[in-house]
Amino acid sequence: MRSDSLSTRDCRYCSAVSQASGETPIGTAGSLDHWIAIALPQPRPRQLWAARPLLAPLEQLPKAIAIRRGQRLRLVAISSDRNDYNPDRVRVLHYYRPEGPFAEFNRSEYLLPETEVVSLVRSILSNPQARSPFQHYCQKAGKGMRDLFVCTHTRHDLACGRYGTPLFRLLYRKYNHLDRLRVWQSSHFGGHRFAPTLxxxxxxxxxxxxxxxxxxxxLETLVERQGECQILKPFYRGWAGTHKFGQLLESELWMQTGWDWLSYRRSARVVQPNLSGLRAFLWQALRIVPGRRALNGRDALAMAARQAEVRLDYNRPDGKAESCRARIEVCGQVATMARSDTDERVVLPQYRVSILSDTEPLAGSDSRDRA
Structure with a gap:
């Protein structure tokens, strides 16, 4: 969508303005340790969990888990087209990060009464790998099950409903019948400037x-994973297995490698951000501090840099380990709308990726540097 084709009606939607401005979505996916989706009936209020007394304690969980464990949690409410809610059989999907480099998030699924959902969520967050006291609610999902979540949360931002709802209906009608694929409409998971988001x-x-x-x-290319993956590049916000700079490099390597890339176990780290003053001192100091909170602190400092050297290590299915270094740097900026139906504007950097080298992995590299 070009700025000269932006209609008066579309000007009220932040995503239409973003697209017309030429803002690229890559690097905006956010990095996740846990994604928990809870099937609940429509409509979706803006204060999602506070509106349901049984689930109200969930509202503070993402902040609490970040402070206590340095983990990043996204909680969403979902529903199918049928919106067939049953308070005695609430579906909960949990995707979580494996240890070390990975290609896919681990997955578990439960059906249980709404009265027990909060206790379940707290239990699986404490140790996803442990045998949960809620094991009898666990559902066996066949190997290869895939879930597509489309944000249709109008009360968070008008663009999510305006553009997300038609996309959900199209995907549901065309692909939900496929074996091992489900399409859900979801509450907000970030990035309304890029609606419709998936x-x-x-x-x-x-x-x-x-x-x-x-x-x-x-959509045919995205769902079927066939054909030229380059067609997807303008729509790719990134892989939730790494941070912003890692997403920028990962995107380039995927487009160069093709569909085989999706089976490569991978991890990325910032080798050297171009920081100065206190930020540079803190980034270096946190290198010797163990734990996820220190790692997240280093990432947060690095993401403020206008230039950084990034390394992405990956393992091919045949076991061959390789890596790639790149320089990520700001190459321009765009002015766009922060939220729909407001006059608030933001100026955002755009980035360029320059591949520096393909190398063998460093012996004894510190896994705490990986995200």
Missing amino acids: MDFPSGHCWGHLNSDRLEEV
């Missing part, structure tokens, strides 16, 4: 601006 699990790929003139072709 999360694809267990791969952890995030998509935006999915309202192209070539939408049918784009």
